Amino acid sequence: QVRAVESGGGLVHAGDSLRLSCVVSGGTFNTYSMAWFRGAPGTEREFLATISYSGRSIHYSNSNSVKGRFTISRDNAKNTVYLQIDNLKPEDTGVYYCAADAFGLVTGDSAQYDYWGQGTQVTVSS
Numbered sequence: 001q002v003r004a005v006e007s008g009g010g011l012v013h014a015g016d017s018l019r020l021s022c023v024v025s026g027g028t029f030n031t032y033s034m035a036w037f038r039g040a041p042g043t044e045r046e047f048l049a050t051i052s053y054s055g056r057s058i059h060y061s062n063s064n065s066v067k068g069r070f071t072i073s074r075d076n077a078k079n080t081v082y083l084q085i086d087n088l089k090p091e092d093t094g095v096y097y098c099a100a101d102a103f104g105l106v107t108g109d110s111a112q113y114d115y116w117g118q119g120t121q122v123t124v125s126s
Contacts, residue, residue, distance in 0.1 A: 002027035002115045006098050009120030012088055016124075020083040022098030022117055029079040032100040036072060036083045037110055038122075039094055047108035048072075048096075049083065057106050065091060088124045095119035 008020040024032070035050035049060045049072035060066055071084040081098055099113035 002100065002102075004098050004100060004115055004117035006096060006117045006120040009096060009122045011123045011125065014089055014124055014126050016088050017084065017086045018088060018122065020085070020096055020098075020120060020122075022081045022083075024079050024081070024098075024100055024115070027100070027102070027115070029100075030076040031104060032102055032115075033104045033106050034072075034074060034081040035099045035101070035108070035113060036070075036081075036096060037099060038092075038096045041095065045097060045110050046094075047110065050106050050108060051081065052106050053104050059106060059108065061108065065089075085122075088122075090124045090126045092122060093124050095121050 003026050004024045006022045033052050036048040037045035039045035047061050051058050051072045069086050074081040097119045098117045100115040102114045
């Protein structure tokens with residue numbers, strides 16, 4: 001059974017940086033494309049970034065609130081995908097989820113992803 005576990009969230013101040021991590025177990029991580037989304041429980045999740053299984057293809061949301069501040073990366077030796085967030089803003093507050101696509105699709109469509117973590121809460125105070 002594939003399991004994804006996020007960590008690295010917390011309460012931070014505006015302007016701070018965070019690096020979120022997501023460790024995937026029980027599957028073949030190095031064949032999965034991975035992505036990060038954010039949202040509140042019960043709401044539609046907002047696409048942030050995705051990375052191909054090799055790490056060579058990366059795409060970010062076109063949202064102005066994301067561009068230039070978010071960096072996705074992965075370490076296949078550690079079965080881990082990361083999301084670096086710089087210059088945090090109060091509107092970045094939310095639950096951050098990682099997701100895995102077993103077919104290796106690089107997409108911002110949340111419906112395409114097969115496995116999801118439980119999320120890690122990020123709260124940014126002004």
